[in-house]
Amino acid sequence: MSSTKYILGLFDDPDEMMNGIDNLQRNSVPIYDVYTPMPIHGIEAKLGIKESRLGYAAFMFGCLGGTIVFSMICYMLVLDWPMNIGGKMHFAVPDFIPITFEWTVLFTAFGMTGTFFFATHLFPGRAPRVMDLRATNDRFVIAIDAKGNIPHDDITNLLKQSGAVEVKHNDRKYVSYE
Template sequence: MSSTKFILGCFEDPDQMMDGITKLQKNSIPIYDVYTPMPIHGIEAKLGVKESRLGYAAFCCGCIGATVIFSIVYYTLVHDWPMNIGGKPNFSIPNFVPFTFEWTILFTAFGMVATFFAATHLFPGRAPRVMDLRATDDRFVIAVDAKGNVPHDDITRLLEEAGAVEVKHNKRKYVSYDE
């Protein structure tokens, strides 16, 4: 049994990489992930990546922020320390709008950052994990899980036919920058 975990196809051109994705998908070979040094238009649809749910998290964080500050302001100005200012009522919603708006934006911003870091495992101080270090510079890499039923030679042949300049067999999942 082979100890290879991933087969990496390195491409110099994004169009060749997209062709490689098409060839692998036509042969029913599941792609683990694709690493590129820049955004490629249409790659999410081709790989079947689901739409992000970060917007739902932002909405929930904004609702929490609005509820928290509205409750604090209401308690403070209506129950704890009511003041008669110019004969206006204590519970006047237009006076609460600026505070509520600002705290909604604040909670949304911090909540989205925390949610993004949690979802992508990109916490500050964590060492980045990449399949091939050149994927952050000038190469486009397709990673194929080698534990499937397709022979490794067939995957290698398909990647080379698509225009891969190099096909590597990784025994580990990630490469560190220290190597």
């Protein structure tokens, strides 16, 4: 039994990589992931990646921040320690709007930062996980899960026909920078 976990096809050109994705999908080879040194327009649709739900999380963090700070202001300035400042009412909502807005933005920013780190496993101090180090510099990499897939030689031939410069058989999931 082979110890190969992933088959990596390395490409020089993004157009050849896109042709490689088409070729693999035509032959019913499931693609694990694609790594590129720059964003490529349309690759999400081609791979069937769903739209991000981070916008919903941002909305929820904003609602949470606005509710918390508005509740705090109401409690502190209306119930706990009401003060008569210039003859204004204690519950002067227009005065609460600027600080409520600022805290809503603050909660959204910090919440989204934490959510992003949680979703991508890019916590500070953690070594980045990458299939091939050249994917961050000058190569376009298609990763294919080798377990339970068609014979490895067929996948290698499909990648070579599509224009892969190099085909690697990895026995580890990630390569570390160290």
